[in-house]
Amino acid sequence: MIAKSNLIIATALLALFSCKETHTGSLKINGEIKNIEAVMAQYPATFKSDSIKLFLYEVPFGTEPIQLDSAFVSRANQSFTLKGQVKGEGLYDVVIENGPMIPLVNDKDNLNLTIDLNNKDNYYTVTGSPVSNKLRDFIFGYSERSIAANNAFKKLDSLKMYSASDSVLIQATGEKNQSLLAVNDYLKNTLIKIDHPIVGAFVLGTASNTLAEAEYDSLLNKMAARYPADSSLKYLQQQLAVRNSAVPQSPPNSWIGKQAPELVMPDVNGKQVSISSFKGKYVLVDFWASWCGPCRAENPNLVRAYNQYKDKNFTVLGVSLDKEKSNWLEAIKNDNLTWTHISDLAYWDSKSVGIFGFQGIPYNVLIDPNGVIIGEGLRGEDLMITLSKVVK
Secondary structure (H helix, E strand, O other): OOOOOOOOOHHHHHHHOOOEOOOOEEEEEEEEEEOHHHHHHHOHHHEEOOEEEEEEEEOOOOOOOEEEEEEEEEOOOOEEEEEEEEOOEOEEEEEEOOOOEEEEEOOOOEEEEEEEOOOOOOOEEEEOOHHHHHHHHHHHHHHHHHHHHHHHHHHHHHHHHOOOOHHHHHHHHHHHHHHHHHHHHHHHHHHHHOOOHHHHHHHHHHHOOOOOHHHHHHHHHHHHHHOOOOHHHHHHHHHHHHHHOOOOOOOOOOOOOOEOOOOEEEEOOOOEEEHHHHOOOEEEEEEEOOOOHHHHHHHHHHHHHHHHHOOOOEEEEEEEOOOOHHHHHHHHHHOOOOOEEEOOOOHHHOHHHHHHOOOOOOEEEEEOOOOEEEEEOOOHHHHHHHHHHHOO
């Protein structure tokens, strides 16, 4: 599930989708940040020299966001304008530096955006863009149900940790299952009603985390049949074909049962950190990046696993394929990834790719205290089930 934050789903999924090359033109966003003190209260790091910096990013498929423009707001002037040349209709981010991110669709050339963090249930509004409002409505509805499901998962984890009675655990498990059912019902009902491919692809990217494979496959194929020319839906279908084919997407020779290879990279402070330095612990080496949508969607599961097992001789080592250190550090902070992180900031030229041979992220390996790999590609409940068996 996706943890509550003002980033909501945006940081988790935007890197999945490409722009539709239907027209070439410009995008202009006129905006205002109301109750600027609320931004200061929730995100103190956003203020620099008594002002807040905003960015406009294009979010192309499979790579890092491209900055198009930036602007400043202050107590004296809380309005801003962001502009950029665009190649087609697609997803764009308005980002408050060290703060929340807001996804928009440029179905119109001129949009108006109002941000008010005092209004927690309705913290941004868009005028001039019907499609952006469809996306916004989905995000807010999903966030409400996702928060309830996260709370149910946390409650069950806590009860297990403190050895609650069977009857209490059965009740909490039922609550967890019902909350997850509510999330999936909302996703399925939304996908049936959606009438725009970009929003549909966004919702499908979210649904891939919790829907059963057969349900997801059926909904994706129906959506793609309705919008056969959409590039983002084509991409999701390509991923589906890869998943259903016999071609392995992890390294051709499984790492399981083999000694973990050495990998040494600088951490966030420039200190060299090696995988071998964690010998004696169970360590999940997680390969990810701030620009990787599926990675960001998986991060709440990693946080849950880390919090449950960190006091039981288990830890996580994050290995990032980022290029920009600021984006890497911001994602670590926003996703509450409180374990050790390393990166050579070399994107797909990272030496971690050559050493471990993975072809896509997120990817991970689980290493036992003797340095032997005992799991790989563990995500969601598969990770929790594996850890429950091996970490005592």
